[in-house]
Ligand code: SF4
């Protein structure tokens with residue numbers, strides 16, 4: 001599975017390096033997810049002329065309400081871990097674990113940077129370099145639906161069950177659309193490897209970076225839409241439906257609930273990472289060749305650029321989340337099956353035709 | 360049905376194609392929210408840096424900052440006294456009758472003053488039920504009951520604490536209400 005090094009080097013170096021990379025990627029994901037709870041509160045507050053959560057303080061020092069992340073964590077961990085007596089306890093416990101692990105595993109396939117030549121060998125900065133990374137990520141994202149359905153079913157509550165069913169219908173619908181959407185750009189890049197897809201976009205045409213968003217604008221918009229639906233966040237938060245239509249995690253409390261919450265954030269991060277990789281040129285910065293960087297510095301720049309782009313997409317997702325009202329369920333399914341899917345297929349056809357014409 | 364009745368035709372706005380594809384509308388919405396975000400961020404920053412300007416939010420941080428109510432707001436009740444210190448109330452029950460919340464409870468008794476004839480033995484207002492409509496003030500023929508401005512903080516630990524009796528309503532017994540800052544909603548120019 002690991003891209004093997006050219007020179008003979010002990011296996012444990014490879015193993016240790018990939019373990020560190022995976023730990024870093026997952027740590028990055030979890031930290032960002034925690035940070036996103038703050039961003040969500042503050043961004044929504046500022047754009048609605050409010051202040052947002054600002055009461056948590058340590059020795060009277062509030063620091064823009066950042067301590068709410070900490071107080072949230074303490075609250076979630078010390079809350080009663082309630083399992084409904086009419087439910088199925090083992091599955092009730094397993095559901096958030098499946099959801100969150102699937103989202104976490106996606107993170108380790110994102111290409112955070114290119115390869116670095118150091119100490120006479122090349123170090124691949126993708127935590128798990130896979131030739132079929134796109135399939136891996138999409139497959140794991142769809143594993144997340146198991147958690148949703150399992151949570152609904154094991155809660156022993158009809159509301160939760162209905163929420164789980166909504167979640168299943170929504171996520172499966174948009175998975176189909178998602179595959180059709182990424183088919184276009186992937187056909188263009190000629191690879192299923194996320195790192196290679198990002199590397200392909202480093203080319204320019206008369207100074208214009210040929211990123212996916214330039215060559216595949218329709219796919220970009222569709223991907224963001226379908227991705228937002230896949231992550232079950234507003235305006236597509238029908239499985240959850242905080243106040244009006246009770247959702248699949250209604251019977252959850254404490255840390256298990258927080259895991260479902262984090263899953264949504266982690267999936268947003270994965271989605272942002274995929275968008276960055278497939279449409280925003282990955283770690284590529286236009287005009288980076290003029291900087292005269294090389295080796296580790298260039299790789300570090302790549303990681304920074306990738307993370308910055310990822311944060312940008314996350315910001316956009318947040319902004320959309322606080323701009324649009326929720327869809328109705330029939331609108332949601334109509335959007336997925338009757339609009340996004342046909343458009344994605346048309347996009348694939350046009351892309352295939354254009355690739356054959358110009359290559 | 361009366362033949363004179365005509366049903367007014369309301370023209371509903373038509374959903375045009377550009378609204379149906381929704382993307383343009385999403386873009387418009389995003390422009391609005393992003394503008395709010397940036398403007399408010401700038402204002403927050405400008406206030407934080409001590410450069411002044413309008414505040415970035417409309418929030419009143421209530422326990423820390425005083426609650427801002429309108430200058431003309433009518434709040435907690437007050438029973439007025441005559442020059443000799445006796446209550447003006449003649450226990451006519453008009454306020455109790457008019458009160459929509461049915462939260463005034465009066466017991467009448469004979470007054471030693473023959474010119475007054477009747478007075479209130481007990482006069483209770485349950486401020487926990489009062490809707491602060493001011494009808495009691497309007498109804499009173501003796502100008503015996505009024506409402507103070509800016510007294511909105513009269514908390515109690517139990518519902519019973521919110522039932523105010525005559526001495527408290529006349530101000531003989533202090534319930535320690537905190538007055539709040541008065542602000543004219545029409546702005547300083549109008550006042
Ligand atoms: S203000 Fe209105 S509700 Fe309150 S006591 Fe007077 S009449 Fe009753």
Ligand code: SF4
Nearest residue numbers: 448449451452454499
């Ligand atoms: S209307 Fe005035 S005089 Fe009559 S009972 Fe009420 S407060 Fe007393």
